Amino acid sequence: MRKNICSLLLCLCCFVIWAGAAGAQGTQVMLGPGQELRISLPLEQGKSYEISMYVRTTVPHALATMTLQLVGDNGQVLEERAAQSALDAEGGWTILGFAHVPIPLKSGRWELVVTADQPGVYFWQNLSVLRSYDESRETIAYVVEPKPAPVQPAEDEFEEKQPEFYTGLVVDARHLEVRRGISPRIYSESGQLIYGGVLAPQEVVQERGVVGYGSELTPELLQRLQISPDDPYVNPLIIKAIGVADAAKTGVYISAEDTERILQAMARYDFFARYAVIFLVN
Numbered sequence: 001m002r003k004n005i006c007s008l009l010l011c012l013c014c015f016v017i018w019a020g021a022a023g024a025q026g027t028q029v030m031l032g033p034g035q036e037l038r039i040s041l042p043l044e045q046g047k048s049y050e051i052s053m054y055v056r057t058t059v060p061h062a063l064a065t066m067t068l069q070l071v072g073d074n075g076q077v078l079e080e081r082a083a084q085s086a087l088d089a090e091g092g093w094t095i096l097g098f099a100h101v102p103i104p105l106k107s108g109r110w111e112l113v114v115t116a117d118q119p120g121v122y123f124w125q126n127l128s129v130l131r132s133y134d135e136s137r138e139t140i141a142y143v144v145e146p147k148p149a150p151v152q153p154a155e156d157e158f159e160e161k162q163p164e165f166y167t168g169l170v171v172d173a174r175h176l177e178v179r180r181g182i183s184p185r186i187y188s189e190s191g192q193l194i195y196g197g198v199l200a201p202q203e204v205v206q207e208r209g210v211v212g213y214g215s216e217l218t219p220e221l222l223q224r225l226q227i228s229p230d231d232p233y234v235n236p237l238i239i240k241a242i243g244v245a246d247a248a249k250t251g252v253y254i255s256a257e258d259t260e261r262i263l264q265a266m267a268r269y270d271f272f273a274r275y276a277v278i279f280l281v282n
Contacts, residue, residue: 059087063086071108096183170237173240215282
């Protein structure tokens with residue numbers, strides 16, 4: 001009897017160890033030409049969502065694509081949007097996703113499809129489908145509520161009263177173990193997504209990236225924050241990251257105070273729309 005109990009405990013321990021290892025490496029799926037991962041999503045009409053997942057592989061030069069499709073009753077794709085990302089050939093996790101997806105008032109079922117251009121074994125985990133713009137979470141944090149109009153200052157006080165005009169954002173993360181990535185994200189201290197760039201056009205991602213990287217603010221790096229090539233004016237809003245986000249360690253958390261500074265700056269000029277963001281890393 002005692003021998004049977006010991007054998008059972010040993011089997012349970014082995015199962016727990018195996019399950020932990022499986023959870024750490026994610027769920028295996030075969031991708032490539034003619035192969036896909038398809039997941040049905042219960043998305044509500046008229047609402048907006050943030051959708052993301054982590055994907056990894058050791059297949060070299062692999063490009064993964066996440067496609068959100070609205071499928072009709074006859075199987076026809078009525079609407080779709082896609083996001084692509086090159087994967088780390090060394091097996092590191094890469095985020096695929098959409099920062100803000102408004103769901104139209106159309107009938108049909110929503111399906112999330114993940115494909116890859118190179119055949120092989122892939123792993124995925126942490127599928128996240130979050131409502132945007134609800135009371136607990138805002139995906140696009142720089143959309144601010146309207147405030148009462150301020151009292152108009154006198155002309156001689158105008159320059160002093162106006163908030164400073166910033167042309168871009170610099171996140172200093174040199175004191176943290178932040179890695180360079182294709183789709184780094186900035187989160188507020190409370191977990192709100194401030195910046196993701198996951199909807200950036202593929203040519204932007206490939207040619208210049210959604211953020212610029214450097215260890216120092218060189219003149220060449222600061223050119224990213226210019227309003228236009230013909231206007232050399234640059235005034236960066238510099239903040240300091242307070243923590244590392246995401247399993248891939250490419251994202252950062254910032255303080256509530258710095259989040260408010262970004263909101264105020266974005267009210268004057270939307271530098272996120274121009275991907276005028278720099279990460280300082282070691």
